[in-house]
Amino acid sequence: MKTTWKLLAVALTLCATNAYSFDFQKELSNAQSLGQELKAKRDAIQAPMQAAGLTGYSEPEEIAIGRQIAGNLLGAAPLVKDAALQKYVNKVGRWVATQSERPDLAWHFGVIESNDLNAFAAPGGYIFITRGLYKLLANEAELAGVLGHEIGHVIRKHHLKILQQSKMLDLGSSALSKQVGGNDKIAGLIGSGAEIVSRSLDKDAEFEADRIGVVLASRAGYDAYGLPQILQEIGHAAPTEDSVALLFKTHPHPDVRLAQLGEVMDSRFDVAKAQTLPKRLVKIK
Secondary structure: OHHHHHHHHHHHHHHHHHHHHHHHHHHHHHHHHHHHHHHHHHHHHHHHHHHOOOOOOOHHHHHHHHHHHHHHHHHHOOEOOOHHHHHHHHHHHHHHHOOOOOOOOOOEEEEEOOOOOOEEEEOOOEEEEEHHHHHHOOOHHHHHHHHHHHHHHHHOOHHHHHHHHOOOOOOOOHHHHHOOOOOHHHHHHHOOHHHHHOOOOOHHHHHHHHHHHHHHHHHOOEOOOHHHHHHHHHHOOOOOOHHHHHHHHHOOOHHHHHHHHHHHOOHHHOOOOOEOOHHHOOOOO
């Protein structure tokens, strides 16, 4: 009888063990299936993001993209032929850019031949202000504010995001990486540089760039109200005038931008030592 009970106990133990083992294997299999299903869903979500280039990009890629855009823009509106002016604008721009989180970027600034009242930024640190807008400036602080706004677009990569979201550019592709230093394929991917830099940004991006421009100009020692002052001057121009048509098309109205800045600027920017430097502003020929 004892032997029978022992055999029965062993049999029951083996059955329990086998049952546990079977359930464990089943659960493991279910977990693996669930994992594969989740991976498939993740891949389905990431696929369009990868196609849009939202997986990241290197600084050399960004610079190569910006160089091509800048080249296309200069093909449509060349630099003003005034070496002293270009040197001056680069000096002011680079000083303001050193106040940002990307001081080591190879920044390039220029004044282009256009009577429009506008300024443009391309990825990688390429920034241009039109002859028309430069002539409207009253002092160096206003120039610093305008350039600071465009620097803000670069450091926040606003235009790159437009390219990514519109699927105009696959920044994650190995093909683009191989083209750094060579522009043929990049040119085919991004199309017209003038079209891209003048493309309307999200209003929040413009407001963010305004705030950054004020802060950077202030850090550089300029009167923080340089940018608001030039916005006020632009706001006095009629929207129907040809010279401001593009600006009103691609930016929120200056009055709206001034109102947004007014909500964040207070006495913290009323610094006695801040400079406007009207006499240092190089006159355009």
